[in-house]
Amino acid sequence: MKSDSLAESLTCIDCGATYPLTYRLECERCRGLLELRYDIARLRAVGPELFSGSGLWRYAPVLPIADPAHRLTLGEGGTPLLDCPRLAGELGVRRLLLKFDGPNPTGTVKDRSSATAVAAALGFGYRATSVVSSGNAGSSVAAYSARAGLPSLIFAYERASAPKLLHMAATTTNLIIYKGVYDDLITIWDRLVEERLFFDCGASRNAYKQEGKKTLAYEIAEQTRWTPPDVVVAPVAVGETFIATARGFREMREAGWIARAPLMVAAQATRANGVARAFRDGTAITPLKIGYTVAEGLAAGDPGKKGAWVLRLLREGKGLAGDAEDDEILAAQRRLARVEGIWAGPTGVATLAVLARLLAQKQLDPAQTICAIISETGLKTEAEPPSRTAIAFDDATLRRLVIERLG
Numbered sequence: 001m002k003s004d005s006l007a008e009s010l011t012c013i014d015c016g017a018t019y020p021l022t023y024r025l026e027c028e029r030c031r032g033l034l035e036l037r038y039d040i041a042r043l044r045a046v047g048p049e050l051f052s053g054s055g056l057w058r059y060a061p062v063l064p065i066a067d068p069a070h071r072l073t074l075g076e077g078g079t080p081l082l083d084c085p086r087l088a089g090e091l092g093v094r095r096l097l098l099k100f101d102g103p104n105p106t107g108t109v110k111d112r113s114s115a116t117a118v119a120a121a122l123g124f125g126y127r128a129t130s131v132v133s134s135g136n137a138g139s140s141v142a143a144y145s146a147r148a149g150l151p152s153l154i155f156a157y158e159r160a161s162a163p164k165l166l167h168m169a170a171t172t173t174n175l176i177i178y179k180g181v182y183d184d185l186i187t188i189w190d191r192l193v194e195e196r197l198f199f200d201c202g203a204s205r206n207a208y209k210q211e212g213k214k215t216l217a218y219e220i221a222e223q224t225r226w227t228p229p230d231v232v233v234a235p236v237a238v239g240e241t242f243i244a245t246a247r248g249f250r251e252m253r254e255a256g257w258i259a260r261a262p263l264m265v266a267a268q269a270t271r272a273n274g275v276a277r278a279f280r281d282g283t284a285i286t287p288l289k290i291g292y293t294v295a296e297g298l299a300a301g302d303p304g305k306k307g308a309w310v311l312r313l314l315r316e317g318k319g320l321a322g323d324a325e326d327d328e329i330l331a332a333q334r335r336l337a338r339v340e341g342i343w344a345g346p347t348g349v350a351t352l353a354v355l356a357r358l359l360a361q362k363q364l365d366p367a368q369t370i371c372a373i374i375s376e377t378g379l380k381t382e383a384e385p386p387s388r389t390a391i392a393f394d395d396a397t398l399r400r401l402v403i404e405r406l407g
Contacts, residue, residue: 007064043255074105102377110140116212121199130198135164142172161382217248230368239310266321267354273323297347324353343378
């Protein structure tokens with residue numbers, strides 16, 4: 001079957017060795033990470049007319065799934081890029097755009113990478129999938145695996161929010177709750193990946209999984225009529241969303257579709273800020289022993305080789321990195337809901353909290369157009385509910401309350 005995918009090879013980001021489009025997680029020569037490369041000449045010659053349809057698979061030419069029969073979907077992608085003038089005014093920014101990925105099928109940006117990961121599992125003939133998750137990745141991989149008819153083995157963080165656990169339990173064939181944090185399990189789980197017992201749907205090494213998130217960059221560019229924002233703030237745990245988004249903008253610049261790539265900002269939770277700390281100190285990343293953070297999806301103390309890749313991209317692209325405390329993240333969550341009506345989870349609004357801090361520190365130019373990626377809905381958040389104390393009304397008490405509340 002003829003494919004419209006323009007993927008050509010896997011290339012080592014360290015030594016430059018190239019490999020055919022097989023299932024390979026690292027370079028045989030130096031054990032470096034691999035990235036997918038595409039026919040840039042073809043992209044340049046044809047332009048965005050290559051794309052058709054809607055959602056994530058609109059961008060099939062710049063995704064690595066060759067057989068259209070493997071391109072399963074739950075309706076992911078095509079999420080809104082929201083202009084937020086009131087919040088921009090509060091932050092003192094000329095223009096603020098929010099790429100809100102909460103409307104994805106399982107409420108998270110992870111659906112983009114789950115789509116390409118599970119599609120690749122089908123393409124390479126795997127019979128099962130697995131992931132170690134702090135919450136969102138588990139529910140997303142489980143849902144897409146179910147859609148594909150593949151059993152999944154989901155290892156979920158013991159402190160993941162109840163809505164995420166309920167979703168995982170409903171969709172996966174095997175839910176295992178692990179003790180400790182992500183870093184405690186991922187290293188030994190990665191060893192099982194080597195035995196090919198299941199398809200790797202983790203964030204550490206799989207280029208095919210990561211690639212789905214690249215569509216963030218393509219959507220942002222299209223939604224701004226190929227004049228992307230000056231700055232894009234992306235969340236970083238292991239670094240998959242940041243790397244994929246930066247690569248998407250790089251491809252479009254190389255193809256001549258955009259005049260420049262945005263300055264990339266890496267956003268972390270202070271309790272898991274290995275990348276931001278190394279960036280500030282001008283050092284390599286020192287793995288951190290972390291506890292709990294409200295931004296569950298950012299709870300990675302050792303981002304490994306992907307973290308080093310983020311650091312390299314930041315330094316080469318003269319980007320920025322920042323972090324925010326849990327109370328700042330929760331304050332950003334409340335503010336976003338109150339000011340713009342967007343209810344996002346703590347992991348999703350960490351970018352906004354970091355942006356506010358960098359602006360206060362005068363590390364970003366407020367005259368620029370800034371875009372923050374809001375990576376998850378708030379509907380999967382476990383939070384204190386409002387009071388259920390009820391009031392009985394008659395005509396007089398209802399009128400009095402309305403006049404009181406509206407001033």
